[in-house]
Amino acid sequence: MAKKILIADDSMFQRKFYADVVESMSYHYELVKNGREALEALDAGLYDLLILDLLMPEVDGIEVLKSLRDKQSSVPILVISANIQESIKNQCNELGAAGFINKPAKKDKVIEQIQAILR
Amino acid sequence: MSKHISELELDAITEIINIGVGKGAAMLNDITEYPIELSIPEILVSQISDLQGHFLRKFNDKRLCGVKLKFTGIFTGSADIVFDARSANGLVSAVSGQDLVEDEEDLDGIKASTLSEIGNIVLNGIMGTFGNIFTKEISFMIPSYFECDANALPEQLSQYGGDMLITCKTHFKIRKLAVSGDIFIVFADESFDFLLNFVRSSD
Ligand SMILES: [Mg+2]
Numbered sequence: 597m598a599k600k601i602l603i604a605d606d607s608m609f610q611r612k613f614y615a616d617v618v619e620s621m622s623y624h625y626e627l628v629k630n631g632r633e634a635l636e637a638l639d640a641g642l643y644d645l646l647i648l649d650l651l652m653p654e655v656d657g658i659e660v661l662k663s664l665r666d667k668q669s670s671v672p673i674l675v676i677s678a679n680i681q682e683s684i685k686n687q688c689n690e691l692g693a694a695g696f697i698n699k700p701a702k703k704d705k706v707i708e709q710i711q712a713i714l715r
Numbered sequence: 716m717s718k719h720i721s722e723l724e725l726d727a728i729t730e731i732i733n734i735g736v737g738k739g740a741a742m743l744n745d746i747t748e749y750p751i752e753l754s755i756p757e758i759l760v761s762q763i764s765d766l767q768g769h770f771l772r773k774f775n776d777k778r779l780c781g782v783k784l785k786f787t788g789i790f791t792g793s794a795d796i797v798f799d800a801r802s803a804n805g806l807v808s809a810v811s812g813q814d815l816v817e818d819e820e821d822l823d824g825i826k827a828s829t830l831s832e833i834g835n836i837v838l839n840g841i842m843g844t845f846g847n848i849f850t851k852e853i854s855f856m857i858p859s860y861f862e863c864d865a866n867a868l869p870e871q872l873s874q875y876g877g878d879m880l881i882t883c884k885t886h887f888k889i890r891k892l893a894v895s896g897d898i899f900i901v902f903a904d905e906s907f908d909f910l911l912n913f914v915r916s917s918d
Contacts, residue, residue: 606755609727609914651733651755678730678737679753681744699734700848 631655782834
């Protein structure tokens with residue numbers, strides 16, 4: 597069965613970009629626009645990967661990472677964010693993120709990281 | 716409102732600003748060594764008079780200090796970083812190691828030069844990102860330091876804007892220093908049209 601990726605970003609523009617990338621890799625995807633929706637989707641279904649933005653309304657990406665760690669979730673997480681401060685990258689790393697890409701993310705870079713994580 | 720901007724276009728422009736501010740914040744983080752908390756940028760299409768009320772509510776009668784970076788080229792406009800006096804002093808003290816007391820005049824020189832330098836680095840980070848995304852040259856003027864009150868801020872921000880301002884604003888905090896600030900990017904009308912066309916053609 598094709599792998600399924602959950603994409604969480606508050607920007608429509610970015611969601612569309614990731615959806616195109618993931619589709620080009622023949623994976624399935626689901627789109628959500630904030631951290632709350634991401635957590636709900638992960639509670640309701642099974643995903644092979646979460647692509648996670650950090651700066652989002654309602655529940656932000658850091659809170660999602662904390663919540664998933666507390667639940668001992670096993671879904672791998674690829675953070676793609678404009679918040680590229682070293683301290684933020686370290687925090688994501690400590691909270692269990694499998695990868696981090698700086699925005700604006702290039703298509704090749706996203707494909708490469710998804711492949712590395714799902715290998 | 717004369718401009719017709721779709722939700723997707725506004726979203727794309729907001730995300731571009733977001734990426735620029737992220738880069739600027741990373742530079743501020745390097746300078747202060749404290750984490751910078753960011754908020755989601757907002758884009759306002761408004762008249763100067765609309766902004767006046769907004770700033771009065773937000774800043775009240777506080778004295779404001781800021782740094783302005785004008786830019787020309789494919790984009791014309793200005794980027795401004797604005798602090799209230801207390802935050803400005805806190806930030807300058809932390810960065811320069813000098814203990815600043817509000818209204819102490821002999822320290823004004825240190826404050827102006829330190830803030831100009833910080834503003835220059837952060838604002839260049841933001842606008843440099845624009846240059847990278849659009850792969851076009853943007854020229855920057857030398858940053859200038861200013862002080863004003865909330866009433867005068869719209870005028871200060873809108874030197875290129877004409878009647879209708881396209882203002883991108885975002886707020887940030889350095890919790891450990893109790894410092895907060897705002898970043899405003901104001902575009903001249905035709906520059907915003909260029910941005911809009913870019914977003915439309917890259918769909
Ligand atoms: Mg976001």
